[in-house]
Amino acid sequence: MVLEATMICIDNSEWMRNGDYAPTRFQAQSDAVNLICGAKTQSNPENTVGLLTMAGKRVRVLVTPTSDLGKILACMHGLEIGGVLNLVSGVQIAQLALKHRQNKNQQQRIIVFVGSPTKHEKKLLEIIGKKLKKNSVALDVVEFGEFDDGNSEKLGALVAAVNNNGNSHIVNIPPGPSALSDALLTTPIFTGDGDGGSGFAAAAAAVAAGGTTGFDFGVDPNIDPELALALRVSMEEERARQEAAAKKAADDAAKQEKEMGQTSVTQDVTMSEPVVTSVMPAADDKKHDLTDDETALLRQALAMSMDDARPDSEAGADTDMSDVVAEDQDLSFG
Amino acid sequence: MASVIPRSQVDLVDFVDWRGVECLNQKSGHAIENALKQGYREDDGLHLESDADEQILIYIPFTQVVKLHSIVIKGPDEEGPRTVKLFTNKENMGFSNVNDYPPNDSIVMSQDDLKAKAINLKYVKFQNVRSLTIFIEDNQGGNDISKVQKIALYGTT
Numbered sequence: 001m002v003l004e005a006t007m008i009c010i011d012n013s014e015w016m017r018n019g020d021y022a023p024t025r026f027q028a029q030s031d032a033v034n035l036i037c038g039a040k041t042q043s044n045p046e047n048t049v050g051l052l053t054m055a056g057k058r059v060r061v062l063v064t065p066t067s068d069l070g071k072i073l074a075c076m077h078g079l080e081i082g083g084v085l086n087l088v089s090g091v092q093i094a095q096l097a098l099k100h101r102q103n104k105n106q107q108q109r110i111i112v113f114v115g116s117p118t119k120h121e122k123k124l125l126e127i128i129g130k131k132l133k134k135n136s137v138a139l140d141v142v143e144f145g146e147f148d149d150g151n152s153e154k155l156g157a158l159v160a161a162v163n164n165n166g167n168s169h170i171v172n173i174p175p176g177p178s179a180l181s182d183a184l185l186t187t188p189i190f191t192g193d194g195d196g197g198s199g200f201a202a203a204a205a206a207v208a209a210g211g212t213t214g215f216d217f218g219v220d221p222n223i224d225p226e227l228a229l230a231l232r233v234s235m236e237e238e239r240a241r242q243e244a245a246a247k248k249a250a251d252d253a254a255k256q257e258k259e260m261g262q263t264s265v266t267q268d269v270t271m272s273e274p275v276v277t278s279v280m281p282a283a284d285d286k287k288h289d290l291t292d293d294e295t296a297l298l299r300q301a302l303a304m305s306m307d308d309a310r311p312d313s314e315a316g317a318d319t320d321m322s323d324v325v326a327e328d329q330d331l332s333f334g
Numbered sequence: 335m336a337s338v339i340p341r342s343q344v345d346l347v348d349f350v351d352w353r354g355v356e357c358l359n360q361k362s363g364h365a366i367e368n369a370l371k372q373g374y375r376e377d378d379g380l381h382l383e384s385d386a387d388e389q390i391l392i393y394i395p396f397t398q399v400v401k402l403h404s405i406v407i408k409g410p411d412e413e414g415p416r417t418v419k420l421f422t423n424k425e426n427m428g429f430s431n432v433n434d435y436p437p438n439d440s441i442v443m444s445q446d447d448l449k450a451k452a453i454n455l456k457y458v459k460f461q462n463v464r465s466l467t468i469f470i471e472d473n474q475g476g477n478d479i480s481k482v483q484k485i486a487l488y489g490t491t
Binding site (some may be wrong): 134136 | 353354358360362382385386387388389426428429
C-alpha cells in the first residue's frame with residue numbers, strides 16, 4: 001500500500017498502428033494504461049495518477065496527477081497517433097509534473113510505455129536516469145513491439161541508472177496470445193516491490209487467468225490459500241523425501257561398490273537385493289514409530305530412487321516426480 | 335564564525351513539522367532522520383548519506399514561524415559537507431532550480447566547523463522562517479558521497 005504519485009507516459013508514435021498486439025498496439029496500450037490507473041488509484045485512496053503522450057508535435061500532458069479515475073480515463077479518448085517517440089522530453093516533463101504534486105508525502109513514480117525505437121543515445125538516457133534517481137523518482141518501463149537495434153539495451157541502461165533498492169523495473173512483453181494488459185498483471189509493475197501488491201491487481205489477475213493457467217498446480221493462491229498451501233507443502237515434503245531417499249541410495253551404492261570389490265557377485269543381483277536388506281534396518285533404527293503406511297511409502301520411494309540411481313535412467317527422475325505430484329493433487333482435491 | 339550559542343536561543347527540533355520533511359538524493363538506509371531527529375543525530379554511527387552524487391537537498395518545514403540564529407552541522411572529515419546554502423520559505427525546490435534563487439546565506443565549512451560547532455547565520459535574513467531548505471553542494475574531500483552526522487538548528491519562536 002505505497003502512497004504514490006504516478007505519471008504514465010504513453011507512446012502514441014506511428015509505430016502504434018501496428019497490429020501485432022490485438023487489435024492495435026495503441027489500443028492494447030490503452031487497455032493496459034486503464035488497468036494500471038485503476039490499480040494505482042485503488043491500492044491507496046490518496047494515490048494520484050497523471051498521463052502524458054510522448055510523441056506527436058510535442059509532449060503533451062493530458063492530465064496532471066489526480067485521484068479522479070474518471071478524469072484520467074476520459075482523456076484517453078480521441079488521442080491522435082503520429083510522429084516519433086521523444087522519450088527524454090517525456091520523462092523529464094513527467095518528473096516536473098511529479099515534482100509539483102500536491103501531497104509531498106507521495107512517492108514519485110513514472111511508468112513509461114515504449115513500443116517504438118528509441119532515437120536517443122544510451123549515454124543520454126543514463127544521465128536522465130541518474131537525475132531521476134537523485135530526485136528520488138522511481139521508473140517502470142514497459143517495453144513492447146520493438147526489440148531490435150539495441151532498444152532493450154538502452155532502456156535497460158535507463159532503468160539500471162534509476163534503480164534504487166529495486167524500486168524500478170523493466171518488463172518486455174512480446175506479442176502473444178494474451179493481451180498486453182493481462183501479461184502486465186503478473187509483473188512487478190502491478191505486484192509492487194514486496195508484499196503481494198494491491199488487492200485489485202490480485203483480483204484482476206485472477207479474473208484474467210480464469211483459473212486455468214499461470215499458477216502452480218492450477219490453483220490460484222488468492223482464492224484458496226489453504227488449498228494452495230497444502231499443495232505446496234505436499235510438494236515440498238515429497239521433494240524432501242525423494243532427496244533423502246536418493247541420498248541414501250547414493251550412500252548404499254557407494255557401499256555396494258566396496259562390497260563388490262570384495263565379493264565379485266554379478267551386478268544385477270547386488271542392485272536389487274542387498275539394498276533393501278541393508279537400508280530398511282537403518283531406517284527402522286531411526287524411526288521406530290513408523291506406521292505401516294509410511295514404511296510402505298518409504299519402500300516405494302526407495303524403489304523409485306533406486307531407479308534413479310541407475311545411470312541409464314537419469315532422465316526418468318523428473319517424470320517420476322511429476323507423477324507423484326499429480327497423485328498428491330488428486331488426493332487434495334478429493 | 336563559530337561561536338557559543340546564546341542562552342536565549344533554543345533547539346528548534348521541537349518545531350519541525352516531521353510529516354513535511356523531505357530529503358532529495360538520500361540513500362535508503364541512511365535517511366534524513368539519522369541527522370535530524372533527537373537521539374539519532376547524537377549517534378555518530380547513524381548518518382545521512384548521499385546516493386547518486388555528492389549533493390543533498392533537505393527541506394524542513396516548521397509548525398510555526400521561527401527565527402533562525404545558528405546552525406550546527408557535524409560530519410566526517412572527508413565526506414562532511416563543505417558548501418552549504420540555506421534558503422527560507424521556498425517550497426518545491428529541486429536540484430534543477432537551486433541556482434534560480436539567491437540563497438539567504440551561504441556557508442563554506444571548514445573541517446573544524448564539522449566538529450559540531452555552532453555557525454551563526456545572518457540573523458536578519460532568517461526572521462520569518464516557515465520552512466528551511468538546506469542545500470549541500472559539495473564535500474570536503476570532493477568525494478562522490480557526502481555524509482552528515484548531525485544537523486541542529488537554534489533560534490527563537
